Amino acid sequence: MKWTFEQLKTFKVVAELGTMTAAAEALGFTAGAVSQQMASLQGSVPRPLFARDGRRVALTDAGKTLLHHAAVLIEDERQAAAALSGPQAGQRAVVSVGVFGSAAVSAMQPAIGRLRETSPNVAVQAVEVDVETMPQAIQESRIDIALGLNYEDAPQPPLRGVVSQVLHREPFLMVLPPAAHELVRDDRLLMEYANDCDWILPPVDTYFGRACRFACARSGIEPNVQHLVTDTAVSIALAESGIGVTLATPLMMGLRPTAAPTAVLPGKSTRSIVAIVRSSALERDSVRAVRDALVHAFSQPPKLG
Template identity: 30%
Template structure:
């Protein structure tokens, strides 16, 4: 099968749209449609049902999708293995990062990488950490730099680089700002604004409350820490945020608990051959990790 046709099929399946798949592949929508039609003709089955502006996989499409992903990973893995023989750091690295890590931890690493390896391309994708984990597992991503899962999948190689100390915070005019030293039970009686329920960070927060036998009151949730900062600063509730986000718009609540520690780092699939560009990026990350360990 033509790998370009398979790539168009996988992209359309993941985005649920031919137009969005075309944007991701830097093609026109007719070109994506033509490739998928060619694949359908090749296998003799319809792969998508067109429902309005979206497309949904047929039974044949559902059957083909995991096999198409596996084939593309195998082809990509072979290409990287051959490219690595030259030892030149070229090609395109598909790297995912979360918004917070990408904005507050990764810029210096990316600056060093682009300066040291100008011939290497970078396909940088901003995703929730949980999505990035799955992307590395599925083979869609070669490397991710994100919040690390409490229990990582054994198929992944996971390396901590930084640690975020998370602090309980509220707006300066919130009742908790003048409460003095409090415990989690007192905090839990006030409404909080926290990361989404399925995020690694939310899991760390809930684990801390569970150990104290407390169920927090959650008013609002979002996966974007900068949005949580804004909501806490204007008094919509207390929150838990990394020290890197603290400034004069927030009050650090004196909670009778040590900071929640959140590991950040990189991960890749153990069974995948890394490109020279990925190895070079890991070397830059290791430089940062070693420097942080020494300090």
């Protein structure tokens, strides 16, 4: 059956008004044009649609069946057109956001709050993703946009069709055992201590582990890594207990506040929180709104605890 949408809309008007002439006047067509459309529609179906009733047309059972379905299709088309051309608030969209620990705690609440003000039609679905595989998850369209990491001493290789925007930069901090509290005031003694003591770092085959070692090298420290720990909270707890020195950042320490002494790692190494998204996804108003909300979230003073 090869009817057209215009034929169905004309058919509905004919059925409602009862004559081809009245339908033509209502639609702004000629009576001949309406008659031709109805002849084409009739030719596309196997059963008669109309029965003559004097000068008027009446619907057969087949015609009434088609009218019911045509009305549904026409209403669906009207609602779709209204949703696409109406105000933004009428278009609800769900955007999946890849998140990881410290960035999620800092950004998601203010970002969602911002969206409620600027784009109440946009809903966010947070999805926890391993930060090391976040760019691939974006490239494979498993998530729409993500909070990711980039370390200046160990930059991520670019991926085709994926772009990133820096949201926040923060320094590396040395988290020291309590016994090293006085050393924080003397850079020379602190450096000597850092080169002699035990360290707690992630394995070298992890992204953060490599970044830590590059940052230490830039600072002039050769860490004596005795403990391989991936979980930042555990590393900080071990440093606090006197086991050794570890590295963290201000946002990381928001997940595990500590009274242990800290000092900025020499060398000015930093890590960046970035928004990662496919270029094509930025054509969606909803994804751009989420990205802008994340930018706004990180423009505010971060909540560290």
